[in-house]
Amino acid sequence: QQQVKQSPQSLIVQKGGISIINCAYENTAFDYFPWYQQFPGKGPALLIAIRPDVSEKKEGRFTISFNKSAKQFSLHIMDSQPGDSATYFCAASRDTGRRALTFGSGTRLQVQP
């Protein structure tokens, strides 16, 4: 019940295209859903996050879509750029995020020029 399932494992997108990464969870107590971006040799860095009281959150080219009934959320990267090439992790936490993050398995995104 603590798992967060992420897909796809890897993704290749052309420059300017849309990258879509999906996550699903089982624990209905989760109430905070961040996405982290990790470049090689670096630690994960917070990209964008959403709480279940909204269905979508947009920050620049990055959008989280959240479907509470389906227990799914996704990251959309519009106008993908080579600099977006990184590993993306979805995560979830409960108790208004006081609990530790449970990470998905990661998606390696490669944006081709």
Next chain:
Amino acid sequence: EPEVTQTPSHQVTQMGQEVILRCVPISNHLYFYWYRQILGQKVEFLVSFYNNEISEKSEIFDDQFSVERPDGSNFTLKIRSTKLEDSAMYFCASSLQGVKSGELFFGEGSRLTVL
């Protein structure tokens, strides 16, 4: 920009040896975490620490692991008797208000190789 710093960047040790990984969190942060990432796999939670005590720990964080904040600036993870399966990248993270604020900052990690 403030950052979380970790040392060493890479440590190689023999199975059964003790290892201490060190972290300097961002100075005004109050919540501290250790996560680990086995090569190519997901980031796994180990332990969280607040107000000088463990606030949450995972099933991975067994009796072989311990954490300490010895001097108000460093935050250490000790593995008493390393096993082959402890080989991983260990990330320290800190936060001002806990995960709820979204402000979880990770260091660049310490790679542990157990031979």
